[in-house]
Amino acid sequence: MRNVKGWFVRLKRWQKIVLGAGLLLVVGIGVLVVVQKRKAGIVPVQAGKVTRQTLAQVVTASGEVRPRNYVNINSQSFGKIVEIRVAEGQRVRRGDVLLRLEAVQPSADVDASRAGVKSSESGLTGAQASLRASQADYQRSLAEFDRISANWDRAQNLHKEGLISQQEYDARAAEFRSAKATADLATERVGQNQAELDRAQSGLAQGRALLTRASDVLQKTTYTSPIDGMVTNLPVHEGEQTVPGIQNSPGSFLMTVADMSEVTAEVKVDETDIVNVQLGQSAEVTIDAFPNKTYKGTVTQIGTTALVRSTGRSTAELQTGTQEAKDFKVIITLGEPPATVRPGLSTTAKVTTATRENVVSVPLQALTIRRQGDIEAAEKKARGEKTAAAASLAAAPPTAEEKKELQGVFLIKDGKAHFQTVETGITGVTEIEILSGLDEGQEIITGTYKVLRELRHLAKVRIESPEEAKAEERR
Known part of the structure; x- marks a missing residue:
């Protein structure tokens, strides 16, 4: 011991420093080895509590703004645009004139049809007068025929008795035949005038139909607003030609009027x-x-x-x-x-x-899927060994019999991850409703995603510190 002490005393200062640093390094390495051995097989996880809250299930979709009531106005006839009375963004009332097409030919057709109707009306008036005159003449001829027919009957009786001469009898017979011919002629004239009247009425009806058609064509050269609203699209200009729709092809698009209320x-x-x-x-x-x-x-x-x-x-x-x-x-x-x-x-x-409202819920990322066979295998292995099971799923590939999938979360009990099956309800933005399987306040594993994807049932776990969680997020 004295030799060691003497040896240490004889060392130079820098040698003593190097020796002390070496001893500290050896002790540090020993401590690190011990810590790492204790951490072996322990998975760092992020944890949270099962809570109660109000959840709202939301469906998100995108699209565009549209008025509920709008009308696309298309051309209904051939023609050139000669006047546009509105501008895009202008508000209009129902019936307001929006646009006019050239109407020279349609206007001429209307004038011609209107003149034809007037001519037909005059012809109808004349036919009605002729019919009335022929009917009056027929009534006069019929009355005269009745009178002469009565005289003829008397003349026949008198002639049988020899009270009138043959000459007078012949004169009465001739008079009777003449009256009958006149009455027949009057009947024919009534029929003829009635036919003329029917023809005149048909001609008038035809003329009015042509006038209606021509008026419709003329009307289609002026476009009015069908609703109260705003002109939201006006792609045409004065001087452009328009065409009507044919079969499956729509006509020229003129503008859109939309009710923006x-x-x-x-x-x-x-x-x-x-x-x-x-x-x-x-x-x-x-x-x-x-x-x-x-x-x-x-x-x-x-x-x-x-x-x-x-x-x-x-x-x-x-x-x-x-x-x-x-x-x-x-x-x-x-x-x-x-x-x-x-x-x-x-x-x-x-x-x-x-x-x-007030439902048990967990974060969406805490929910995971495991196979029934993996859960059973982990429990069997834990019962047969004193050490904790490995934390990687790769060590336990599923077999054909172990394909039933279970939905659940991992509870933290006694430093281990226990897979707990759950029944879920509606899904909120970040949380999901738990109908059965969990109680409020229980501690569950909420991350990370990589850990939850590979974590095994009954694996040893430890809760990460806030610093470790931030470092994990940065990775």
């Missing part, structure tokens, strides 16, 4: 969420043009036909089926839209499809 958000909801959306549900709508503002709305219409997301076409139009993602149209009526809102603005809607 009732504004809607037309959004497309994913097919997996549409089953939760119902009429009357409340929604919060944001419009990109009005940042930091939220508008209340109500679901007023839900589409029943799926739309292919990539094309926007209805699946009913497709000849074959498709596996592409699909959406459904949902219309949300805004309660108090901004006064300066315009159709076509991009919008996002959050529809509240369900609300639960």
Whole structure:
């Protein structure tokens, strides 16, 4: 001992410093080895408590602003635009003139048809007068025929008795035949004049039909507003030519008049969420043009036909089926839209499809899936060994019999992760409702995602310190 002490005393100062540093390094390494051995097989985790809160299940969808009532005005005839009386953004009343087309030919056709109607009306008046005259003549001829017919009957009786001469008898016979011929002629004239009257009436009806047609063509050169609203789209200019729609081809688009008193958000909801959306549900709508503002709305219409997301076409139009993602149209009526809102603005809607108050809930990321076989294998291994089971799932690949999947969370009990199956309800923004399997206040593992993906049932765990959690997030 004295030799060692003497040796130490004879050492130079720098040698003593080096020797002390070496001893400290050896002690530090020993302590680190002991700590690492104690930590072996222990998984650092993030933890949280099972809580009670009010959850709201929300479906988010995007789309654009549309007026509930709008009219696209298309051309109904050929012609050149000669006058546009409105400007885009101008408010109009129902019946206000919006636009006029060149109307020279239609106006001439109306004038010609109107003159033809007047001529037919004059002809009808003449035919009616002729018929009345022929009917009067027929009545006179009929009366005269009745008188002469009576005289002829008396003359025949007198002639049989020999009271009149043959000459007078022949004169009465001739008079009778003449009266009968006159009466027949009057009847024919009545029939002829009646036919003339019918022809005149038909001609008048035809003339009026032509006038109606010409007036309709003329009317289609003047376009009026069908509703009270605002001109929201006006792509045409004076001097342009327009064409009407033919079969499946629409006519020239002239303008859109929209009633902006009732504004809607037309959004497309994913097919997996549409089953939760119902009429009357409340929604919060944001419009990109009005940042930091939220508008209340109500679901007023839900589409029943799926739309292919990539094309926007209805699946009913497709000849074959498709596996592409699909959406459904949902219309949300805004309660108090901004006064300066315009159709076509991009919008996002959050529809509240369900609300639960004071329910047991856990963070969404805490929920995980495990196979039944993995849980059973971990329990068997724990019962057969004193040490904790390994924390990696890779060491226990599932077999064909161990494919049943269980939904649950990991509870922290006695420093171990215990997988607990749960039954879930509605899903909030970051939390999910737990219907059974957990109680308020229980401690569960909430992260990290990598840990939850690989963590095994009954693995040893320790709760990370805040500094470790921040370092993990940075990685």
